[in-house]
Amino acid sequence: MDMKTPTKLGVLSLALLAGTLTGCRGDRSDKPPRELLPGMDDQPRVNPQTSSEFFAEVDGRSMRKPVVGTVGFSRQPVVPEGDEPWMETARQDRRDLLEVDPRRYLGLVREEDPAEVWRFQTPALWIERIPGSVDRAMLERGQSRFNIYCSACHGFSGEGGEIKLVDGVEIETGGMVGRRFNTPPPSFHDPKYLPESDERTGRDGYLFYTAMYGVEHGAKMPGYAHALSADDGWAIVAYIRALQESRRGTLADVPEEQRRILDRQRGGNANAGTERGGDS
Ligand code: HEC
Numbered sequence: 001m002d003m004k005t006p007t008k009l010g011v012l013s014l015a016l017l018a019g020t021l022t023g024c025r026g027d028r029s030d031k032p033p034r035e036l037l038p039g040m041d042d043q044p045r046v047n048p049q050t051s052s053e054f055f056a057e058v059d060g061r062s063m064r065k066p067v068v069g070t071v072g073f074s075r076q077p078v079v080p081e082g083d084e085p086w087m088e089t090a091r092q093d094r095r096d097l098l099e100v101d102p103r104r105y106l107g108l109v110r111e112e113d114p115a116e117v118w119r120f121q122t123p124a125l126w127i128e129r130i131p132g133s134v135d136r137a138m139l140e141r142g143q144s145r146f147n148i149y150c151s152a153c154h155g156f157s158g159e160g161g162e163i164k165l166v167d168g169v170e171i172e173t174g175g176m177v178g179r180r181f182n183t184p185p186p187s188f189h190d191p192k193y194l195p196e197s198d199e200r201t202g203r204d205g206y207l208f209y210t211a212m213y214g215v216e217h218g219a220k221m222p223g224y225a226h227a228l229s230a231d232d233g234w235a236i237v238a239y240i241r242a243l244q245e246s247r248r249g250t251l252a253d254v255p256e257e258q259r260r261i262l263d264r265q266r267g268g269n270a271n272a273g274t275e276r277g278g279d280s
């Protein structure tokens with residue numbers, strides 16, 4: 001055997017070692033690393049605040065606007081300033097989420113631990129009037145929410161869940177579900193729920209709080225805050241007021257013209273315009 005063989009081997013292993021060591025120097029390189037199985041490591045993206053062909057048909061921006069009805073969170077929350085509709089929606093969503101105003105979000109004159117509210121029988125706790133103005137769109141919203149969330153127990157016309165005798169026939173005046181409660185859901189036409197009657201149950205704030213958080217926090221009636229926004233809650237209150245008003249009109253409220261038509265109808269058909277005439 002030749003003596004050179006071990007020397008050759010030694011040189012080869014030295015070269016390998018040197019190669020390995022220089023490969024691990026940790027130097028920065030602008031070249032992408034060679035990857036055996038890149039998988040989904042590299043994907044195309046667009047830089048923020050640049051234009052992009054991808055959304056060319058919408059607005060050509062690389063970034064999307066906040067989705068209507070959502071609130072973005074980050075370490076520095078962005079509260080958009082301006083009067084584009086989506087901006088006001090975003091600001092309102094944020095206010096809804098933070099629930100900063102006890103009048104609007106609780107129907108109470110001051111912040112109060114919800115667990116304590118039912119212990120307060122003080123009228124001063126509930127706000128008297130719906131905050132903000134009421135318009136037709138609000139009433140329509142209130143009607144649709146009422147019919148979905150309240151009518152099952154309180155009836156479409158708000159008569160509650162009692163059985164009444166009408167012309168000798170027993171009829172369910174209100175919601176189908178209502179009668180299953182030990183205490184039937186009350187009628188909203190009960191004078192105690194009229195605005196001027198009771199300083200507690202008659203107040204808009206009381207109806208709102210009940211709609212949102214139930215009676216005694218669900219013990220006697222479930223609350224619907226999981227499904228209703230504050231706007232929805234106030235819309236329901238407005239609609240309950242409209243239902244009440246619909247029963248309180250007198251002939252004197254009817255314009256002269258129509259009063260004559262009414263008189264004629266009454267003469268022609270004695271049964272027209274009975275108590276249940278406006279029911280659904
Ligand atoms: C699942 C049945 C049910 C539904 C749905 C329901 N209620 Fe009630 N509600 C009741 C019952 C039962 C009571 C009576 C509770 C008691 O005093 O024992 C009641 C009572 C009330 C009262 C009177 C509270 C008081 O202290 O006098 C109000 C106001 C009221 N409900 C509003 C609403 C509104 C608004 C909705 C819809 C958002 C609604 N309810 C949906 C069952 C229901």
